[in-house]
Amino acid sequence: MKLPRRPARAAAFVLMAAGGAAAMIWPPPAVQTATSPVYALAQAWAALLVIGGVWSAIGAATDRWLGEYVGLWPLITVFAVYGLAALTSGRGLVALAGGFVLTAVAGILFARWQDVALIRREAGREARTGDR
Amino acid sequence: MNRAGDAVVAVIIALLSVGGAAFIRNLFAGWKTLRTGAQARERKAIADLIQRREDAEADRDFWRRIAGRYAYQLERANIEPNPANPTPPSELS
Numbered sequence: 001m002k003l004p005r006r007p008a009r010a011a012a013f014v015l016m017a018a019g020g021a022a023a024m025i026w027p028p029p030a031v032q033t034a035t036s037p038v039y040a041l042a043q044a045w046a047a048l049l050v051i052g053g054v055w056s057a058i059g060a061a062t063d064r065w066l067g068e069y070v071g072l073w074p075l076i077t078v079f080a081v082y083g084l085a086a087l088t089s090g091r092g093l094v095a096l097a098g099g100f101v102l103t104a105v106a107g108i109l110f111a112r113w114q115d116v117a118l119i120r121r122e123a124g125r126e127a128r129t130g131d132r
Numbered sequence: 133m134n135r136a137g138d139a140v141v142a143v144i145i146a147l148l149s150v151g152g153a154a155f156i157r158n159l160f161a162g163w164k165t166l167r168t169g170a171q172a173r174e175r176k177a178i179a180d181l182i183q184r185r186e187d188a189e190a191d192r193d194f195w196r197r198i199a200g201r202y203a204y205q206l207e208r209a210n211i212e213p214n215p216a217n218p219t220p221p222s223e224l225s
Contacts, residue, residue, distance in 0.1 A: 052155070065177065066162045070159045085144070126180055126181075
């Protein structure tokens, strides 16, 4: 049975990593405002976006579950932080809507991580029981 | 900064810490799994699961047919099977 490739997933993670790289120089205003008391917190946020995006993109492009298994959690927390920053920005309904969307993206990435974790668990079980 | 802002910063620090810690933890866990000889490719791992399910179904059908033949042979030889009405584990739960 031939399973489909998913280049769109790799491309999406590349875009996330690129966004993180840009954010290291120009952080989003909501994140910058929310993290302003602690120096370099916005850069740490952007760095996690780059790290998570790169690992996940490599994993998706090379069909290796390790990439997304490692890279998705940094992305989940990055989007959760971005959503929180938007929701607490006090900039009205537009920011509220944006915050909901960003938090939803974190949820979708978490759901994907659960699927990848299941693959890792089953691959480990097959290796232990010698069914391959 | 006000207390609400401090709380937001604290939550952000906590979330980013979780992300960083999870990255390191999953890196070690994934590497450990690969060292046991686990399939590294996602599609191949899924294909292995599909193959294992198909093999299990083929074995199940084979043993069903054999059990049917044995039951017939026992009945022809007037031998009472023991157990008379076995219940598989999947039907016990």
